[in-house]
Amino acid sequence: MKSWIEISAQRLTANYRLLVEAAADTSVLAVVKADAYGHGAQLCAPVLAQAGAAWLGVTDAAEGAAVRAALTAQGVSPEQQPRVLVMSEAHDEDARLTLEHRLTPVVSSVLQMQSLAHAARERGIQLVDVHLEIDTGMARQGVAPGDDLEEVLQWLIQQSVVRLDGVMTHFASAEVTGSHQTAQQRRLFEQAILQVVSAGLRPKWIHAGNSSTIDNQNDEAGTGESPLCWLRKLAHMAEANPMVRSGLSLYGYSLPLECEQNYAGRSEPLVHPCLQPIMTWKARVTHVREVEPGMKIGYNGTLTAARSMRLALLPIGYADGLRRELSGTDVRAGGWVLFGSQAAAIVGRVSMNLTIVDVTALPSVAVGDEAVVLGKGITAEDHARLAATIPYEILCGIKAPRLLL
Numbered sequence: 001m002k003s004w005i006e007i008s009a010q011r012l013t014a015n016y017r018l019l020v021e022a023a024a025d026t027s028v029l030a031v032v033k034a035d036a037y038g039h040g041a042q043l044c045a046p047v048l049a050q051a052g053a054a055w056l057g058v059t060d061a062a063e064g065a066a067v068r069a070a071l072t073a074q075g076v077s078p079e080q081q082p083r084v085l086v087m088s089e090a091h092d093e094d095a096r097l098t099l100e101h102r103l104t105p106v107v108s109s110v111l112q113m114q115s116l117a118h119a120a121r122e123r124g125i126q127l128v129d130v131h132l133e134i135d136t137g138m139a140r141q142g143v144a145p146g147d148d149l150e151e152v153l154q155w156l157i158q159q160s161v162v163r164l165d166g167v168m169t170h171f172a173s174a175e176v177t178g179s180h181q182t183a184q185q186r187r188l189f190e191q192a193i194l195q196v197v198s199a200g201l202r203p204k205w206i207h208a209g210n211s212s213t214i215d216n217q218n219d220e221a222g223t224g225e226s227p228l229c230w231l232r233k234l235a236h237m238a239e240a241n242p243m244v245r246s247g248l249s250l251y252g253y254s255l256p257l258e259c260e261q262n263y264a265g266r267s268e269p270l271v272h273p274c275l276q277p278i279m280t281w282k283a284r285v286t287h288v289r290e291v292e293p294g295m296k297i298g299y300n301g302t303l304t305a306a307r308s309m310r311l312a313l314l315p316i317g318y319a320d321g322l323r324r325e326l327s328g329t330d331v332r333a334g335g336w337v338l339f340g341s342q343a344a345a346i347v348g349r350v351s352m353n354l355t356i357v358d359v360t361a362l363p364s365v366a367v368g369d370e371a372v373v374l375g376k377g378i379t380a381e382d383h384a385r386l387a388a389t390i391p392y393e394i395l396c397g398i399k400a401p402r403l404l405l
Contacts, residue, residue, distance in 0.1 A: 001284070001401055002283060002284050002286065002315040002316075003281070003282065003283040003284070003314075003315055003316045003320060003373075003400045003401075004281075004282055004400050004401045004402070004403060005039075005040075005279055005280070005281050005282075005398065005400045005401065005402045005403065006279070006280040006281075006282065006402075006403050006405050007039055007040060007043055007044065007278055007279060007402055007403065007404050007405065008276075008278045008279075008280075008405055009047045009404055009405065010405075011252065011276040011277070011278040012044060012047050012048065012051075012250065012251070012278045013047060013048075013050075013051045014276060015249060015250050015251070015252060015275055015276060015278065016028070016030060016048055016051045016052075016053065016250055017051060017052075018274055018275070019211075019214055019246050019249055019250070020052070022214050022215075022217070023214050023228060023244055023246075024228070025232060025242070026228050026231060026232060026242045026243060026244050027054065027055065027205075027207075027241060027242065027243040027244075028053070028055075028214075028243070028244060028245075028246050029053075029055035029056070029057050029085060029207065029243055029244070029245040029246070030048045030053040030055065030056050030057070030082075030246060030250055031056075031057040031087070031210075031245055031246060031247035031250070032044055032045050032048070032056050032057065032058060032067060033057055033058050033059040033063065033087055033247070034059055034396050035063070035396075036250075036251070037247060037248065037250075037251050037392065037395045037396055038279075038321075038395040038396040038397065038398050039251055039278065039279055039395065039402070040402040040404075041058065041063060041066065041067055041070070042066055042067065042069075042070035043070075043402055043404045044250075045067045045070050045071055045082075046070055046071055046073075046074035046076060047404070048082070048250070049071055049074075049076050049080070049081060049082050050076075053082050054082050054083065055082055055083050055084075055085060055243065056082045056083070056084050056085070057084075057085045057087045057245055057247070058084055058085070058086055058087065058103075059086075059087060059088050060086060060088050060094065061086055061090070061094035061097035061098045061101070061103055061105075062097060064084045064086050064097070064098070064101055064103040065097050065100070065101045065103075067084055068081070068084065068101045068102070068103075078102075083104055084101070084102070084103050084104065085103075085104050085106065085131060086098065086103050086104065086105045086106060087106055088106070088141070089105075089106055089107060089108055089112060089133070089141050090105035090106065090107055090112045090115070090116060090130075091112070091115075092115045095115050095116050095118075095119035096119060098116065098119075099116075099119055099120060099123055099125055099128065104129050104130065104131060104165065104166075105128075105130055105131070106130070106131050106132075106133050106141070106168070107130045107131070107132060107133070108132065108133045108134075108135070108141055108142045108143040108152070109143065109152065110151065110152055110155045113130060113152075113155065113156070113162045116128050116130065116161075116162060117159065117161040117162050120161050120162075121161065125161075126161070127161065127163055128161060128162050128163065129163050129165035129166075130162055130163070130164065130165060130166075131165060131166035131167065131168050131203075131205070131207075132152065132164060132166070132167050132168070132196075132203075133168050133169065133170075134149070134167060134168070134169045134188070134189055134192040135169075136169045136170075136171075136184075136185035136186075136188040136189050136192070137172060137181060137184060137185045137188065138170060138172050140170075141170075142169065142170075145188050145189075145191045145192040145195060146191075146195075149192055149195055149196075150195065150199075153195065153196060153199040153201060154199070156199075156201060157199060157200065157201070164196070164201050164203045165203055165204055165205060166203050166204065166205035166206070166207060166240075166243075167192065167193060167196055167203050167205070167206055167207075167238075167240075168205075168206070168207045168208060169185065169188075169189045169192075169208045170208065170209075170210070171185055171208060171209055171210070171213065172185070176259065177216055177259050182227075186230060189208060189234070190234060193206065193234055193237070193238050196238065197237070197238050202238070202239060202240070203238065203240050204240055204241055205235075205240055205241050205242075205243050206231070206234055206235040206238055206240045206241070206242055206243070207231075207242065207243035207244060207245060208231055208244070209227060209228075209231065209244045209245065210244070210245055210246065210247060210248070211246045211247055211248045211249035211250075211254055211255075212254065212255050213227045213228065213231075213244050214228070214244055214246060214249065215249065215254050215255075228242075228244065231244065248391070248392060249275055250278075251277065251278050251279065251395065252275045252276050252277030252278050252279075253275065253277065253379075253380060253381065253391045253395075254275060255390075277375070277376075277379055277380070279374060279375070279380075279395065279398075280372060280374065280375035280376070281372070281373040281374035281375060281398060281400060282370050282371065282372055282373060282375075283314040283315060283316045283337075283370075283371050283373055284314075284315070284368055284369065284370055284371070285312045285313065285314060285365060285366065285367050285368060285369045285370075285371065286313050286314070286315050286367065287312070287313040287367060288310065288311070288312050288313070288359070288365065288366060288367055289310075289311050289313075290308065290309070290310055290311075291305050291308070291309050291311060292305065292308055293305050293306060293307050293308060295309075297311070297347050297348035297356060298327070298347070298348020298349040298351065298356060299348070299349045299351055300349065301348075302327065302329040302330065302348060302349055303328055303329050303330050303347050303348045304330055307360075308360075309347075309358060309360050310358075310359050310360045310362075310363070310365075311347065311356050311357070311358060311359065312344065312356070312357050312359045312365055312369075312371075313354060313355075313356055314337065314354070314355045314356075314357060314371055314373070315353065315354060316353070316354070316355055316373065316400075317350050317351045317352045317353045317354055317355055318350055318351070318352055319352045319353055319399070320353070320398065320399050320400060321394075321397040321398035321399050321400075322350055322355060322373065322398075323335075323350070323383060323386070323387040323389075323394070323397075324349065324350045325386055325387040325388065326346050326350055326383065326386050326387065327346060327348065327349040327350045328345050328346045328347045328348065328358075329348075329349075333345065334346040334347075334350075334386065335378070335382070335383065335386055336357070336378060337357050337371040337372060337373050337378065338371065338372040338375070338376075338377045338378060339359070339362055339365055339369060339370075339371055339372075341377065342361070342362055343377070343378075344357040344358055344359050344362060344365070344371070345357060345358045346358075357371070374394075374398070379391075380394040380395050
């Protein structure tokens with residue numbers, strides 16, 4: 001292979017167990033949606049199951065079916081397999097896969113649940129568990145507390161096929177300590193849970209928050225109550241189990257914590273310093289050449305050799321997920337790769353399938369040698385900084401065969 005990704009099962013397991021320990025009495029749903037944030041859901045899901053994950057989160061029913069198949073292929077029995085939450089709201093065409101592969105759909109409308117109930121009756125399935133999403137202020141998925149939620153709850157009460165197994169919401173600013181937006185979202189979620197309980201429904205699970213919710217266990221706005229403490233109290237009130245959904249941290253990254261403007265307290269991360277990135281992206285040198293001073297390098301000659309240079313060619317580019325913003329030009333330093341512990345700068349523009357790096361100071365580099373494109377010494381955060389984006393986008397954009405180590 002000219003380019004490949006190595007996934008560390010040991011680091012993934014360690015990250016998951018660190019998050020479980022930090023979450024204490026709150027269950028952790030391991031999010032493997034978007035192909036495990038680019039790491040390969042079918043590789044990561046069995047590792048997480050073996051590490052003890054009771055819940056996995058996927059994008060849609062098709063991804064859930066693929067995760068079920070991977071778990072089975074790795075010898076995880078149906079009884080031992082985690083439950084799989086389909087985190088994007090269910091649609092009519094998803095009902096068959098959802099039921100066939102024992103997935104738990106996220107819903108927010110009567111129409112979605114009617115479709116599931118109809119598909120269940122056709123297949124002789126007597127009970128379908130769903131998780132109801134509450135829109136507390138992101139204006140994405142979910143039903144709003146109040147009249148809209150009441151309509152959904154009354155439908156649930158009046159039928160016997162669809163069962164409310166969980167109620168959830170998603171916070172827009174979990175990484176911001178003292179966030180006014182989060183405080184408002186909490187109040188709306190509390191209102192929704194009170195509506196659910198007052199209607200006589202008893203979900204088993206109440207869940208909210210992401211990796212930053214675990215990482216950001218700071219005193220919220222001087223209340224003396226961390227996000228997870230609040231979640232546990234709310235779940236206890238509803239006689240349910242609390243759960244938080246962790247994604248990015250599983251793969252070794254966390255968003256930097258911030259403080260709301262005028263917030264007087266401190267914001268210290270709990271797990272971020274201990275996380276280990278689990279992905280290493282490598283490419284093999286396909287060509288080495290010498291160029292003279294004055295030679296233009298790459299498309300549009302954006303870098304001119306100021307001296308004699310030795311250049312190595314890597315068979316990757318923006319088609320593989322190496323961002324074009326990592327290009328090195330005459331006026332701007334770009335990204336770099338590593339040969340062992342030694343850095344080689346990217347020179348000229350990153351093109352579709354090829355990238356040039358400067359190995360003038362590395363005379364031993366030869367055709368066939370391995371370069372680390374992303375890993376120890378150059379992280380997704382480094383790539384994101386150079387590309388003016390976030391680590392999520394970097395990780396999800398990489399295209400290469402994946403190997404589990």
